[in-house]
Amino acid sequence: MPTATDHWYDFRDLSNLSRVILEGIDSVGPSELAYLVAPLIGFVAFFLVFVLPSQLFLGVYGERRIIGRMQARKGPNRVGPLGLLQPLADAVKLLQKEALTPARADRAIMWAAPIFFVAPAVLLFAVIPFGPRMVFADLPAGLIFFIAVSGLPVLAAFMAGWGSNNKYSLFGAMRVVAMSVSYEVPLVLMLLGVAVFANTLSLPGIVLFQAEVNLWLVFMMPLAFAVYFICVSAELNRTPTDIAEAESEIVAGYLTEYSGMKWGLFYGMDIGYALAASAFAATVFLGGWSMWGLEQWVPPWLIFVAKTHLFYFVFIWTRGTLPRLRVDQLMGFAWKFLLPLAVFNLFLVALERLLWAEADLGDGIVFAFAAVNIALSAVAVWGWARLLGYRPERMPTRPRLAREAGGYVPLDDPAAGGR
Amino acid sequence: MQIAFWALAILTLGAAGGVMASRNLLHAVLFLIVAFIGVAGFFVLLSAEFIALAQIVIYVGAIAVLLLFAIALTPRALRDNSETAMVGPAILLGVALAAIFLFVIHDAAWGAGAGDPGIGAADLGRALLSTWVLPFEIASVLLTMALVAAIMLVRPEAEEDADAGAAGGGGEERA
Numbered sequence: 001m002p003t004a005t006d007h008w009y010d011f012r013d014l015s016n017l018s019r020v021i022l023e024g025i026d027s028v029g030p031s032e033l034a035y036l037v038a039p040l041i042g043f044v045a046f047f048l049v050f051v052l053p054s055q056l057f058l059g060v061y062g063e064r065r066i067i068g069r070m071q072a073r074k075g076p077n078r079v080g081p082l083g084l085l086q087p088l089a090d091a092v093k094l095l096q097k098e099a100l101t102p103a104r105a106d107r108a109i110m111w112a113a114p115i116f117f118v119a120p121a122v123l124l125f126a127v128i129p130f131g132p133r134m135v136f137a138d139l140p141a142g143l144i145f146f147i148a149v150s151g152l153p154v155l156a157a158f159m160a161g162w163g164s165n166n167k168y169s170l171f172g173a174m175r176v177v178a179m180s181v182s183y184e185v186p187l188v189l190m191l192l193g194v195a196v197f198a199n200t201l202s203l204p205g206i207v208l209f210q211a212e213v214n215l216w217l218v219f220m221m222p223l224a225f226a227v228y229f230i231c232v233s234a235e236l237n238r239t240p241t242d243i244a245e246a247e248s249e250i251v252a253g254y255l256t257e258y259s260g261m262k263w264g265l266f267y268g269m270d271i272g273y274a275l276a277a278s279a280f281a282a283t284v285f286l287g288g289w290s291m292w293g294l295e296q297w298v299p300p301w302l303i304f305v306a307k308t309h310l311f312y313f314v315f316i317w318t319r320g321t322l323p324r325l326r327v328d329q330l331m332g333f334a335w336k337f338l339l340p341l342a343v344f345n346l347f348l349v350a351l352e353r354l355l356w357a358e359a360d361l362g363d364g365i366v367f368a369f370a371a372v373n374i375a376l377s378a379v380a381v382w383g384w385a386r387l388l389g390y391r392p393e394r395m396p397t398r399p400r401l402a403r404e405a406g407g408y409v410p411l412d413d414p415a416a417g418g419r
Numbered sequence: 420m421q422i423a424f425w426a427l428a429i430l431t432l433g434a435a436g437g438v439m440a441s442r443n444l445l446h447a448v449l450f451l452i453v454a455f456i457g458v459a460g461f462f463v464l465l466s467a468e469f470i471a472l473a474q475i476v477i478y479v480g481a482i483a484v485l486l487l488f489a490i491a492l493t494p495r496a497l498r499d500n501s502e503t504a505m506v507g508p509a510i511l512l513g514v515a516l517a518a519i520f521l522f523v524i525h526d527a528a529w530g531a532g533a534g535d536p537g538i539g540a541a542d543l544g545r546a547l548l549s550t551w552v553l554p555f556e557i558a559s560v561l562l563t564m565a566l567v568a569a570i571m572l573v574r575p576e577a578e579e580d581a582d583a584g585a586a587g588g589g590g591e592e593r594a
Contacts, residue, residue, distance in 0.1 A: 155479070
């Protein structure tokens, strides 16, 4: 059985490498040195090896080229192969730009806001398990840690909006706060359901649970997964729900007065937070590093990264496809639609968990639970929507322009009129 | 451990001082947030991770946001924050509180307890739903009442009249 060994050169488990480095330092220097080096290794491993390359790749190829493709245009394709070096060019450009501060702005708050925005993004990756032993801080309450820390950037956004002393910035800030307060409630209730079902609050524990029963939580709780996606998309200000920076309404929301690298930090960390949310979703709902036994042949962290990027692709997809919602629509959706569904899901899952524990059913019962939950979730979504006056069975038809033109005209097809 | 304690102590006390010293209410709230985070750090040092995380979720994530809302929705919140007539009573109250705290600190037996203090998430959950289930439920009912009352308070009067009219048959309005 090809499981990972303890040798430092075994690339299936990168924690060996950090352990060897730390032990080496421990044997040479004073013992306090290891405490200083360990966070550095964690930072380098998580942030520089995983986050930044993912950010460069997704931030450009995903957020620009794929969206360009979806919107029938070419994205940036001049800098480097496939335009992949575009973010480096952008970063150099941003560094050269002047970071303006309005004369009547609150300088201290405006200066501190990007810092407050960046720090939690780095912290979030501390509890994400990249592999069986590749987790930087194995907290017993890792789930709570993630919820707690992902609530912090809201404050930074509010600081940015208030400190700018601009009415559009303040509008954006108020919208951020109102929206994250609204969407935090169904999000946390859904994650509570996950914790109840997996019977643990630790993220490695949740992955192990999914590996043990051979079923991912996305199948056991499709409703929780869908609501998580919607809530996180709202909290991250991604396009279908980016009312906080809606260009057509309030210029750029809380970022209106920012420029140069201060703006760049906000922009870059938006992708960082989306990446963290994807990594969290891959861990909690998509089985983390486990893949029905495949993790013994392929490095588990590669499986994890692949799942993270898969989830991120759905983010990009919705961003490229859906139009922006209105403020009141978003607020009403969170309180009237998502919250009752979240309570329903929590009740259902707790009932099943109780049944599972009390009636002494085997692990195979989770497949039955999955089937029941998928059916009940569909019924709940449909029925609740009908009750609120929506008509979920009415599928939208193709837009009229596309229908008249006979469909989508590919970019690179000269016969169809493209270039 | 020592270094972490002193760093956190300086951070927390400095931020708390900032809360008192700053005239700008928003700055005061931001200092308060830093103080909350510092207190969460102390909980981590006492290996009560769950309480530290709860501190961040509740105080930084919820209460601080509530305070920010209150400031943003209060007209003139950032002006006229100079001395008021309440300075004297406030100092008196502060001194009294400090005296009580110092007395408690002096009076308590500060020995490291042996064994597991039982402050993990599972322990707390079990205690809340067995020994302390009645206070827990009372707190829940109180919070629900507060929520309903808040909604009642901010309702527009026209809406209220319409509801009252609908409930009473609406006969008077037509007459």
